[in-house]
């Protein structure tokens with residue numbers, strides 16, 4: 001196997017980014033780490049999230065990763081500068097809430113951003129909101145309980161619907177016509193979010209933009225895998241393998257074997 005691209009998240013949510021990467025870059029070998037044993041990151045201390053992000057990035061580089069994708073908005077918000085200074089020789093591509101495209105697409109002038117408390121409190125995201133919140137109103141909302149529902153694989157059902165209602169409805173009632181999914185777990189709840197928001201509301205997930213950025217960075221560094229065969233995929237979890245395997249298989253869209261990190 002050629003050198004893989006390493007991808008990590010606080011848990012299973014980053015698989016929404018991995019799907020986009022697989023689509024954009026079919027020949028790349030991929031290693032995914034879901035830190036489900038420590039999810040959610042959203043309400044943990046900065047030191048904790050930085051420690052986890054640094055340990056996992058170091059692990060991926062030990063696995064010969066030629067680039068690392070931070071598929072977690074919370075880890076980006078809290079730890080991306082640290083990772084780039086600790087690992088200066090490896091391209092690090094990071095996801096952040098897609099506030100810029102949302103600000104250009106809203107017709108009502110109101111954008112809703114759904115994210116974790118950690119993401120919304122991070123200096124990077126505060127800066128993003130101040131930059132693009134001049135001509136449009138940007139409402140922020142913590143998706144309380146949503147990461148936990150996705151970690152359990154409960155993508156539908158009464159409890160999930162009521163948690164989605166609690167965070168989406170206030171944004172729609174205040175006029176948002178574009179919703180930014182600022183947490184990589186949330187794309188797995190898109191059907192529920194759309195059902196609550198209504199068909200007119202546009203939902204923006206930046207996963208494809210991240211996959212394209214990864215392609216650009218690999219190409220610029222001369223690191224793109226040669227085309228041809230489909231790249232291998234390797235899935236790891238810090239949680240319980242037996243629990244993670246069926247959930248990760250379902251989110252990935254085909255049966256996968258998951259190892260313990």
Ligand code: DGL
Nearest residue numbers: 010040041042073074184
């Ligand atoms: N998927 C992570 C994100 O994008 C979830 C954070 C968490 O674990 O709270 O923010």
